[in-house]
Amino acid sequence: MKIIVFPFLLAFLAAGSGACAQNLTGEWTGAIFFANLNAELETSFTIQQEEQQVEGHSTRNASKRILGGFKGGLVKIFAKKTFEKGALLHIRKGSVEGDSIKAVLSTIFGSTYWFRGQILGDTLLKGVLLDGRLRPQGGFILKRGVFSPVADYGKITENLFDLTREKIYKREACLEKPFPAFEKKFRSISRKLVDDADFFAAFYYLSQQKYSLPFTHYMLAKPASAAMKAAAPEKPAVSASAVVKKVEDLSLAFLDDKTALITITSFAGHPVALIDSCFGILKARNTPNCIIDLRNNTGGTISSMRIAEHLTDSILYGGFFLTNKWFAANKGLPDAGQYDRLPELNESNLEKLWNGIHTMEGFKLKVVPQASLYKGKVFVLTSGRTASACEPLCYNLKYYRKAVLVGQQTSGAMLNGEKFRLEPGWQLEIPTADYYTIDGKRIDLVGVSPDHEVAKDAEIEFVLKELIK
Secondary structure, three states: OOOOOHHHHHHHHOOOOOOOOOOOOEEEEEEEEEHHHOEEEEEEEEEEEEOOEEEEEOOOOHHHHHHOHHHHHHHHHHOOOOOHHHOOEEEEEEEEEOOEEEEEEEEOOOOEEEEEEEEEOOOEEEEEEEOOOOOEEEEEEEEEOOOOOOOOHHHHHHHHHHHHHHHOOOHHHHOOOOHHHHHHHHHHHHOOOOOHHHHHHHHHHHHHHHOOOOOOOOEEEEOOOHHHHOOOOOOOOOOHHHHHHHHHOEEEEEEEOOEEEEEEOOEOOOOHHHHHHHHHHHHHHOOOEEEEEOOOOOOEOHHHHHHHHOOOOOOEEEEEEEOHHHHHHOOOOOOHHHHHHOOEEOOOOHHHHHOOHHHOOEEEEEEOOOOOOOOOEEEEEEOOOOOOOHHHHHHHHHHOOOOEEEEOOOOOOOEEEEEEEEOOOEEEEEEEEEEEOOOOOEOOOOOOOOOEEOOOOOHHHHHHHHHOO
């Protein structure tokens, strides 16, 4: 969710150029919203201003609280620029002109932003975060004042693990190594954490770097608050940029008179009509070869299986999802009879099943052919970024020999994740259903191997020179 819009940006970039009326030196508390992380983090900044130059950092010694005293001290020495003063966020190269502030905000979360805002009297800083192309990527609201812890992070951590055990696809997953070690460590440091930035960074460091958890789709977020949303005008329900983005997610081009290239970067927008349109064109033109590029597609919904519907003249079964309700009542995977009794997931009931699967035992994927079959050769390009909803499609096209996969191993991030409220204001995504292929294999943390392993960026050339005759 990107909440900062262009009119607000213009308002403060056009600020006056007179001398700064206030000195920003001191303690500031408030929140910064990172749109790409869907995280509004309450924290504090210590700001130092000398003449028109400004530097600052978030709470000190976060590295020690998260990494421990010894390791936290080492990173302050050997990664001094990143962890200066042990802080997670730094305001650098700042300048004040009139009632405007410009700076660079560097973060431990892997992103750097332009920090642009207004100085409202002596008590308030307000503005936006921009990427390198000056596109809004979040916002901030800071008030002058001494910081105090904003939440009981030990209690939030307890609730996090209670919710995980209640909703996760298989309770035994919380017993598999290294999850118990992750839980023990997170619990041990959670009561030492002093702000949201600490808590957010600790969760991702422990779950994704220090420990390799036995499942994916386990994520923490904190959506923008009403106050942060109110910092800018409401954007239209459907913006022009959103329509453009939907179209950009899927494109059709012709490499020559015999070969089409369909590029799909996301299945999040349910691009069923666009998929139908593309294959309608290919069928009408009798195009003999089709390359489907999924190399930069990180997933979306199982509307991805619409592609398979154009490539088969008989019903195919595309595997199944199982929840903790299944595993609580059954040992192992469904037999043929149990599989037949699982409800079907299709485009008509997609949202209903997908958003509440944790209340069911599971469901099966069923591919029903479209009215006409695309009879040309199909080649699917994959990479390590090809993830989630792409992976059942890739596996089944390969398994049923409906397409040839070219590229690199897919991501191996194939579970159904659902978002649950975690007070106060947090949101936890938990994998609530595990996916198994029709022959009983797991894709999560494994991925799908291509038929032809080809170096990155050489896939199209390989198909044209080696596979299309």
